[in-house]
Amino acid sequence: MKHLDEYRDGDTARTVAAAIRREADSSRRYRLMEFCGGHTHTIFRYGIEDLLPPNVEMVHGPGCPVCVLPIGRLDMAIALARRDGVILASYGDMLRVPASRGQSLLKAKADGADVRMVYSSLDAVKLAAANPGRHVVFFAIGFETTTPPTALAIEAASQQGLRNFSVFCNHVLTPPAIGAILDTPAVDGEDAVLIDGFLGPAHVSVVIGSAPYESFAAGYRKPVVISGFEPIDVLQSILMLVRQLNEDRAEVENQYIRAVNRDGNPRAKQAMARVFELRPTFEWRGLGEIPFSALRIRSEYALFDAEHCFDEPYVQSNGTKSCECPAVLRGAKKPTDCKLFGHACTPETPLGSCMVSSEGACAAYYTYGRMRHADARDNAA
Numbered sequence: 001m002k003h004l005d006e007y008r009d010g011d012t013a014r015t016v017a018a019a020i021r022r023e024a025d026s027s028r029r030y031r032l033m034e035f036c037g038g039h040t041h042t043i044f045r046y047g048i049e050d051l052l053p054p055n056v057e058m059v060h061g062p063g064c065p066v067c068v069l070p071i072g073r074l075d076m077a078i079a080l081a082r083r084d085g086v087i088l089a090s091y092g093d094m095l096r097v098p099a100s101r102g103q104s105l106l107k108a109k110a111d112g113a114d115v116r117m118v119y120s121s122l123d124a125v126k127l128a129a130a131n132p133g134r135h136v137v138f139f140a141i142g143f144e145t146t147t148p149p150t151a152l153a154i155e156a157a158s159q160q161g162l163r164n165f166s167v168f169c170n171h172v173l174t175p176p177a178i179g180a181i182l183d184t185p186a187v188d189g190e191d192a193v194l195i196d197g198f199l200g201p202a203h204v205s206v207v208i209g210s211a212p213y214e215s216f217a218a219g220y221r222k223p224v225v226i227s228g229f230e231p232i233d234v235l236q237s238i239l240m241l242v243r244q245l246n247e248d249r250a251e252v253e254n255q256y257i258r259a260v261n262r263d264g265n266p267r268a269k270q271a272m273a274r275v276f277e278l279r280p281t282f283e284w285r286g287l288g289e290i291p292f293s294a295l296r297i298r299s300e301y302a303l304f305d306a307e308h309c310f311d312e313p314y315v316q317s318n319g320t321k322s323c324e325c326p327a328v329l330r331g332a333k334k335p336t337d338c339k340l341f342g343h344a345c346t347p348e349t350p351l352g353s354c355m356v357s358s359e360g361a362c363a364a365y366y367t368y369g370r371m372r373h374a375d376a377r378d379n380a381a
Contacts, residue, residue, distance in 0.1 A: 007230030008046070016235040017051035024242050030056045031194055032241055033331055035178065036201035037063030037359025038229050044368035046231040048238075056238065059195060059331040062177055062286070064359035065142045065170070066093050067329055070283040071317040073170055074099040077139050079312050080168060081105060081113040087131060089124035090139040092117045096356045100317045105139075121146075121153035128157065128165035137306045141170045145203040147295065148268040151275035154297065154304045168306040169297050172282060174204045175212045176293035181330055182220050184287065193331045197241040199234070200226035202256050209264030213252045221250040228256040275301055283316065285353065286329030325352035328361050335362040342366060 006012070024030060034040055040060050043049055049058060062068045078099055081088035088105070095106045095117065109115040114134075118124050124138035140150045150167060157165040181193060200213055205226045213224040223244040227237035237255045244251060254260050275298060282294030297305040306312075319325075323345070324338035335341050340351055347366060350356035355363055 004230070007228070007232045009232065012232055013046070013051065013235055016232065016239055017048075020051075020056065020235065020239050020242055021053045023239070023246065024053050024056050025246060026053075026055060028055065028245075029196075030242060030245060031059050031196045032056065032199060032238060033059040033061045033181070033195045033197075034199040034227075034234075035061040035063075035174065036199070036204070037067065037357065037361065037364070038202070039199055039227060039234060040361050041359065041364045041368070042229055042231055042234050044364045048231060048234055051235070052238070056242065058238075059193070060328065060334070060361040060364075061181065061198075061331055062284070062329050063354065063361055064357050065146075065172055066097060066357040067325070067353045067360050068172065068177070068284045068286065069097070069141060069170055069353065070285045071099055071319045072283065072314050074105075075103075075317060076312050076314060077168055078103055078105060078108045078113075080137050080306060080310060081108050081115050082111075083310070085134055087114045087116060087127060087134050087136045088139060089116050089118045089127055089136055091119075091141065093356070093358055094139060094141060096350060097353050098319065098351055098356070100319070121149045122156065125153050125156050125160070125162065125165060128162050129160065132164060135164045135166070135309075137310075138165070138167045139170070140167045143172060143174050143201070143204050144207045144272070147171045147276065148207065148265075148271045151271040154275050154301050155271075157304055158301065163303065166304050166306040166309045167297060169276070169295060171276070171295045172284065173293050173295070174201060174208070175215075176290050177284065177287060178213075178216060180284070180287045180290045180293070182216070182222065184330060195222065195331065196245055197223040197225070199237050199241070200224045200252075202226065202228050202233075202259065205254075205256065205260045205264070207265050207268045210252050210254050210260060210262050211264075217250045217252050223250045223253070225253045226256050226260050228259070274298075284329075286326035320351050323352040325354045325362070328354050335365040338362070 105115050128136035216222050225237040225240045276295040278292045279294045279296045281289050302308045327333040345351040354360035
């Protein structure tokens with residue numbers, strides 16, 4: 001395939017789906033987790049679940065860094081934004097995420113805090129250069145995909161001698177989260193999440209390569225197929241997982257060969273290593289504390305570390321009690337299992353990060369499958 005429309009061809013999709021139905025053993029169940037929210041949206045946008053046999057179930061994973069950021073870290077960002085003389089620069093998808101006490105960055109902005117949306121980390125550096133009398137804090141968030149640009153922004157600020165720029169670092173790592181999902185026992189009376197294989201994230205893997213997933217195949221006997229985001233990509237990856245499970249194989253396979261290799265992007269990884277180091281522990285929404293699962297800024301760049309520049313404490317918060325985002329993020333529940341879904345919680349009035357994020361599972365269900373799934377739940381009740 002050479003052109004985008006080929007990855008969305010209906011006849012090809014039906015052919016691959018027929019192969020999945022033919023090769024899936026009717027006597028067994030296949031529970032496959034797509035870790036990335038981009039895959040979740042592809043599955044619902046193109047009706048991929050409707051093409052799969054009933055015994056092939058897609059389990060929605062953590063989705064995106066916006067979804068898994070704990071409320072306490074968002075509370076810290078809001079507190080920073082409310083400080084005198086501070087401009088908080090943030091990606092747009094963070095502005096409406098609910099924090100404690102019904103707050104959000106957008107509400108803080110309405111109250112007078114100087115919160116500005118940027119499209120890149122270097123936009124925040126330019127903002128600091130243009131406002132020498134203010135301190136610009138860049139609210140850095142993301143998996144490995146957006147971490148190298150943050151590293152380059154810190155290096156650029158250092159080279160320019162900007163002393164009014166810092167980064168509130170919330171970059172997290174994909175492989176430790178996968179390990180945490182596999183290690184998590186039953187929580188609060190829920191059954192433990194049973195996963196047979198993973199659709200590995202695409203953009204993350206462009207940076208880190210396929211090698212970091214090999215420990216899950218070897219140690220947990222769970223196959224991983226790194227998948228592109230187009231519907232044919234996802235269907236091919238599901239077929240590859242079904243074949244591995246049928247053959248009792250547990251390997252890392254790369255469906256997304258047009259963008260991913262085993263070793264990743266060496267220049268991106270070098271930039272990350274120059275500026276960041278592992279945090280001993282970090283809290284994930286839905287997964288709790290995960291050791292060495294996030295990054296912090298190295299001491300050599302402490303002047304550009306907002307946590308070093310500002311003494312802002314971290315206070316753990318659980319958010320809305322009836323919101324099922326934590327269970328959705330670890331694959332224990334579907335969005336439609338939440339009583340708030342589609343009623344009190346919608347994209348216009350989000351009560352959880354999974355609904356407000358552009359890659360959240362709840363947003364995908366609402367946008368592409370809300371009526372069908374909600375009606376099925378209500379009829380069953």
